[in-house]
Amino acid sequence: MQVRFEDVTLKFGDRTVLDRINFTLPSSELISFLGPSGSGKSTTLYLISGLLDATEGKIYFDDKEVTNLDPVKRGVGLVFQNYALYPHLTVLENIMFPLKMAKVSKKERRRIATEMAELTKIGDQLDKYPRQLSGGQQQRVAISRALAKSPSILLMDEPLSNLDARLRIEMREEIRRIQKETGVTTVFVTHDQEEALSIADHVMVLDDGEIQQMTDPVTLYEDPKNLFIAKFIGSPIINIFTKESRSINKEHSFYNKDWFHFGVRPEHLVIANEKSHLLSATVERIERVGKDIKIHLINDSEKFIVSDVDTEGLNVGDTIYFNADEANTLYFDIEGNRLESRDKDE
Ligand SMILES: Nc1ncnc2c1ncn2[C@@H]1O[C@H](COP(=O)(O)OP(=O)(O)OP(=O)(O)O)[C@@H](O)[C@H]1O
Structure with a gap:
C-alpha cells in the first residue's frame, strides 16, 4: 500500500514541527526515515499511524483519504524501541493478542500466530515469557505481533536502538528479509545513517521538520541535493x-x-605533487582499524580525512598534496544548494 502526504502541517501549540510536507511512500518497499534528533521522524510516523492528527493537509492510503480515520481502522502495525510486550503473557499469547481483540477464532489465532513466529524465527520459544528472551528475540515477538493482523503498513520506530552493535546488524538483516518475504510496505525510523542506508530501498532524510531528500541509498551518497545531506551521509x-x-x-x-x-569524500582525494596540487595539509594521525586506514590531516586549524591511499613511508608531521577526483567532486553555492545536481529522482 502506498502512503501519500499532501501539504501536511503539524503544530504542537503554536510551534510548527512539520510545515506543509509532501511525499509518497512507494508500495511494498522498505523506507527509512533518517534524520538527527528532533527532526520530525517519529512525528511523521505517528501521523501515518493516526496516533497524531495533522493540523492541516491530507493523508492518503492508496486512493483512500485517512486524515481523520481512527488509528485502529487504519490497520497499521507498530513496533517500538522498547518492544512493548505484555510481560504476563507467553510469546504465543503476545502474538495472538491483537487477533483476540479482533475476535478471531481461537484455532485461527493459533494458526496465524504460529505462522508469524515461524516467519520471524521465534517458533521454538512460544511458551516462554518475554523476560526469558534476549532483546533480539523480544523484538522478533513484537514484529510477529505487529504482522499478525496483516497490516496495510508496518511502522517501526527505532526498533533496534536497545540492542548491542552485533545484534543490531543481525536484526536489520532480519527485518529486511521479513519485509521482502511479506511484501508489507514498511517504514523504519532511525537516526543511524549506516542502518538506514544498509536496510532501505528508499531513504527519506529529514532535518528540522523538512524533507531534505528522498531517494535510494546509492543516489543519496553519490548525488546529495545539498550540503546538509552531503555531510550527514557517509562515514x-x-x-x-x-x-x-x-x-x-x-x-x-x-x-x-x-x-x-x-566537497570530496575521503576516498576521492588522490595524491598529487607540490607543483599541481589543489590541497595541501600535514599528517596529524594515521588511524588503522582492521583493514581500513584513515589519514587525519590538518592545515592551519582546518582538518580533513583521506582514505584509500598508500601510507607506506608516510609519517606524522609530513606535508602531503592532493588533487580532487573531479568526477566525484560535489559543488555547492553559498547557501549550500548543490550545483549541477544529478539527482535521479528529479
Ligand atoms: N508532544 C509534543 N509537544 C511538543 N513538542 C513536541 C511533542 N512531540 C515532539 N515534539 C517536538 O517535535 C519535534 C520533532 O520531534 P520528533 O520526536 O518527531 O523527532 P525525531 O526526529 O523522531 O527525534 P528523536 O530521534 O529524538 O526521536 C522536536 O523538536 C520535539 O521536541
Missing part, C-alpha cells in the same frame, strides 16, 4: 572546503570555477 564524513579555505591552492585552475563550497 568518515565528507571533506568540505570553502573559497576561503587555507588548504586550497588558489593558483589551481579549479579555483576559478563557480562554487562556494566543494
